[in-house]
Amino acid sequence: MVRTFMEGSKAVAEVIKLCRPNVIAAYPITPQTHISEELAQMVANGELKAEYVTVESEFAAASVVLGASATGARTYTATSSQGLLLMTEVLFSISGMRLPVVMTCANRAVSSPINIWNDQQDSISVRDAGWIQLYAEDIQEASDLQIQAFRIAEHPEVILPVMACMDGFILTHAYEPVDLIEQEEADAFLPPYQPQYYLTPKNPITFGAMLGPESYMESRCQLDRALRGSAKIIEEVAQEFKKRFGRFQGALIDTYFIEDAEIVLVAMGSVISTIKEAIDLLRAEGTKVGLLKVRCFRPFPREAINRALVGAKEVLVLDRAFSPSSGGVLTTEVRAAFQGMERAPEIKGHIVGLGGREMNIETILNIVKDRRAVGREDRFVDLKEALLS
Amino acid sequence: MIEIRIHGRGGQGIVTSGELLGFAAFSDGKYAQVYPSFGSERMGSAVTTYVRIDDHPIRIRTPIYNPDFVIIQDPTLLNTEPVLEGLKPGGVVLVNTKKSADALSLNLNSRLFTIPAAELAMEVLGRPIVNTTILGAFAAASGAISLEGIRSALEHRFPKELAEKNLKAATKGYNFIKEMKR
Structure with a gap:
């Protein structure tokens, strides 16, 4: 080495x-x-x-x-x-x-x-x-x-x-x-x-x-x-x-502070490590938040995700890709993984960081803070309303 | 964690500056990260590179909003870009210019160093390639990296002769700031 x-x-x-x-x-x-x-x-x-x-x-x-x-x-x-x-x-x-x-x-x-x-x-x-x-x-x-x-x-x-x-x-x-x-x-x-x-x-x-x-x-x-x-x-x-x-960064999934987490963020790729920084800050304030990293998207690790999220109340999924008119792809699949299960967390979708839009610690903190404002439809995070009109 | 923002213009070699700075810190035994800010950059356009140095592995992967140090490779950026934005109080700014720090009248809450890097580089390299001279100056101004670290970075990055020449340029920059600090 x-x-x-x-x-x-x-x-x-x-x-x-x-x-x-x-x-x-x-x-x-x-x-x-x-x-x-x-x-x-x-x-x-x-x-x-x-x-x-x-x-x-x-x-x-x-x-x-x-x-x-x-x-x-x-x-x-x-x-x-x-x-x-x-x-x-x-x-x-x-x-x-x-x-x-x-x-x-x-x-x-x-x-x-x-x-x-x-x-x-x-x-x-x-x-x-x-x-x-x-x-x-x-x-x-x-x-x-x-x-x-x-x-x-x-x-x-x-x-x-x-x-x-x-x-x-x-x-x-x-x-x-x-x-x-x-x-x-x-x-x-x-x-x-x-x-x-x-x-x-x-x-x-x-x-x-x-x-x-x-x-x-x-x-x-x-x-x-x-x-x-x-x-x-x-x-x-x-x-x-x-x-x-001596190195392991997950197989199908990996987790961070998930054991007692009430809120779990789910994401893929390089944003994971920035989320870990945000979780350290939130944990210091007493917010019980954790992370599920999806390392393997295909095959989709349905059972591993079920097991990891079984104790969570709220699941906040971050998607870097979406299907127009349907929503974030990872969100859709995480939701489907809980279909028909007796105990399912509330799953909310967030579309973030498209085309290089910055995702920093503040972005993650705001997603956690504003989670109650998100309903059934996935939320596009950090939109510039002025550019949409 | 120490956070450094390098501002320059396309063609001035700030990607290389970032790489050398990061490698120097790495060979000093620290953890380092160079985070790129790439776009459809052209010769002459304003460009930025971010460097982080820490005693622990670095997880955060974002641009740097509140730098401890700012390196400005082209002084004209002071007039057109928000290069000093977010600078931490008590930070250090290093500007490549013939002017003195007082003459820039920036009114900063930080220490300001200036260096005529093009002139110094000309003496050793015969070309106004400023980045390695500035890197040496940065080592002296900040203490964040050592001249020995810069030597390792140059030897890693360039063929022997080029590395030696650039080490001379870096040493010139280093000594210039050391003199100024005295």
């Missing part, structure tokens, strides 16, 4: 290098660019023995890793925002073909209006693509997620693509101390990928064949079961990582 001080994108690229991917294909897009540049540089310098395919679009990047993964290669890509949406069609193909591709999504708002800053509308919009989705709280976790992602994706009981999400700029372009594992440690944790099925002239098979009404539905059901089943492996991999490297 080496402690260093590094930009988030560089830390992610360093860990990807340790994972020894065979094929990388990526198209640069803000705020993902530094990750793909670092990796391209490593390949050009001969530090990383991988095929780096420069492509003309994100659609091509996703297609390249799909094809390469089908041949049994370990593959990696990274993108953001419009780039991720341009990949959408291929994302469904990758999960449908059960290919363990790993992607870093540097979360960014989606156009229009064009906006390069951070929210999570991009990855949340492809939540139905059949990928595992994990969200990092800080640079350390963002880099640790990458190697865990390969372990989870390639696990024989999973064989699914994983999207490791990190907030754009806030984590990709910030510098923080990072403990990096070393190559031998990485190799011991992540042995070479051994595909069960792969394309080879010696044994011709088909990936992504046509399935008619007689069997398509079963194939989709298998995908659903595999994704649900991956929860156990995500948990195991996080525990093994902890045992080997």
